[in-house]
Amino acid sequence: MEKPTVGIYGLTGCAGDQLVILNCEDELLDIAGALDIKFFPMAMTGNDEECPLDIVFVEGSVVQPKEVEMLKKLRERAKLLIAIGTCAVWGGVQAMKNEIPRDEMKRKVYGPEGKVFDVISAQPLSNFVKVDLAISGCPIEKEQLLHAVASLLHGDLPRLPTYAVCTECKMAEYPCLLLEKGQLCMGPLTVAGCKARCPSYGQPCRGCRGPVEEANAASEAKLLKEKGFTWLDIQNRLRTFAASADSLKIESIKEGTNA
Amino acid sequence: MHNSIIINHICRVEGHGGITVNIKDGKVAEVNMDIFEGPRFFEPLVVGRAYDEVAPILMRICAICSAAHTAASLMAVENAFGITVSSQTRLLRELLVHGGNIESHALHLFCLVIPDFMNYPSAIALASDHPAEVKMGLELKKLGNTIQETIGGRAIHSVNAVIGGFGKLPTKEQLLELKEQLKKGLKQSLVTVDLVSGLQVPDFCTSPNIYAALSSDGAGYSLFGDKIALSTGDTWDINMYKELCEEKVVAHSHAKHSRFNDKPFAVGALARIALNEEKLSGEAKKAKKRLGLSSHLDNMLYNNAAQAVELVYSIERSTEIIDELLTAGIKQEKPMEVKTQAGTGTGAVEAPRGTLYHNYSFDEKGRLTEADVITPTAQNLANIEKDLRVSVENLIDQPKESLAPKLEMVVRAYDPCISCAVHLVEVNFE
Secondary structure (H helix, E strand, C coil): CCCCEEEEEECECCCHHHHHHHCCCCCHHHHHHHCEEEECCCCCCCCCCCCCEEEEEEECEECCHHHHHHHHHHHHHEEEEEEECHHHHHCCHHHCCCCCCHHHHHHHHHCCCCCCCCCCCCECHHHCCCCCEEECCCCCCHHHHHHHHHHHHCCCCCCCCCCEHHHHHHHCCCCCCCCCCCCCCCHHHEECCCCCHHHHCCCCCCCCCCECCCCCHHHHHHHHHHCCCCHHHHHHHHCCCCCCCHHHCHHHHHHHHHC | CCCCCCCCCCCCCCCCEEEEEEEECCEEEEEEEEECCCCCCHHHHHCCCEHHHHHHHHHHHCCCCHHHHHHHHHHHHHHHHCCCCCHHHHHHHHHHHHHHHHHHHHHHHHHHHHHHHCCCCCHHHHHHHCHHHHHHHHHHHHHHHHHHHHHHCCCCCCCCEECCEECCCCCHHHHHHHHHHHHHHHHHHHHHHHHHHCCCCCCCCCCCCCEEEEECCCCCCCCCCCEEEECCCCEEEHHHHHHHCEEECCCCECCCEEEECCECCECCHHHHHHHHHHHCCHHHHHHHHHCCHHHHCCCHHHHHHHHHHHHHHHHHHHHHHHHHHHHHCCCCCCCCCCCCCCEEEEEEEEECCEEEEEEEEECCCCEEEEEEEECHHHHHHHHHHHHHHHHHHHHCCCCHHHHHHHHHHHHHHCCCCCCCCCCCEEEEEC
């Protein structure tokens, strides 16, 4: 079998998902041997900017018009486009205040001189191109990445969990931070795959992996309201990593707090 | 001088930085280090957030400096509220930051610098001819990640380091296991020093540098400190960091440039060694001597060698910290309780690529009203441009094909997070 040609690229983010790839220290040389990596500007020179790709992994969200062009070009080049990380899948932390006009943000950060670049609100890849597989996480979990690469080498897409962090947490029998300790835990709304990493350290889930399918944010918001959290704190916590998700829109959450 | 507007500084430049050099009539007209990285507006994003949400958001500025961002952010919050953490927390936090330093320096040296100096396009290509060296580099990198996982709960974006302490404390067994791995790592770091000492370092970017780094009252070399020391002899309390980092927006960059008295300055491993070399001890001190660092402080390409020295230092210091923790015995402390109050606090840490500042103001309920983050790469940009100019002036007779890679080498020496290896240079001959 010929090795699949692969591209790895980062739009706007922290490069953490590409770093997770480089953090597979034990597997890196094997991965590099099994794939024909043609385009990985973060880690190599001599990148092929034009060749067709079997698979492209894209990290980061889209915040500049020129990134839209870059993303579309990658989509055209690749048979499979895989979004890696919560920024690529949901927009990430930089999308949390998309309701504030970008010009106002630019003025706040760069002052009146900051007119030199075009910025759009931070958006996930799927707003612009078809995404064949979404691996979320801030950053992605190494095991999920390796599992995906192994599946792709067999010509399959991996099956990723469709249940919540809450389920993983219960299975591990960690004390419930939400019900027992009254903490603002996002476990019920967040897609699993991290083995309930934060609760395993006694810390509430912050929702860094983005929402699980059919997340019931209204019900969680209601519960948190009853526990004494303010509407502002609830809204802030729920809308940190994936504010663009329908289930986490302000209207969706408000239903619960008005009830 | 400063205006009252909050300025964002994006840590990383690796994917989307560039260089523009304009040459007119055989003379360098203009040199720009361009940052095209998309802005994320981190500072206004955290305005209005509760104090305990700030670090988890702002550590996401950068994956590879995530441990340093986490530590600086937590310290800024604690300083604003007048919280003094226990010595155990201080040691664990320091260990976490050393994990980040080891991982970052190993990644930079083995994945970027050594392939660069040996004319390979990547570490993977280098591995086909030199598998043992690359494997060793990856093992060192993994050692840094193992420390961050053990102490921080995750290699990137720590979940366990929180305001006032740690969620879960490491066990004695975990620390002993780390110590074993550090023992092996120390040997590997000394081999790294050998490797780096064999690299031919060109002198085309030699020019005097002003250096800045944190300075601590302690006897040992440190990545922490309450004072900022400059090679000019000036010192400030970290709360005065804005005096050093006069910022200005430049048209070609989404990052702000810092200058001191209108002169560029440099931060990073070489700056730290320039300012604190007499505090190095043990194998790190020998490594510094071996690499002849003291006589090459004007050549930023020696920042790579300085990172090799720090790789040794961070491994030795991590071992010391673990011994200290084991001798005292791990106390099952809960994170300190937070009593919010209106106030302002600064946190500063030496990140792998230089001094990192976080400064926050909170209202009495503990909601953030203002944030300012100054990353090392933003501080270095003006100095990078200075070195690029010197390099172009020294190499102006060379053809574009041989000049461009040399300029990329200069930028990479500053280790602007993970430097982008391609299309970094655009030289326009008019």
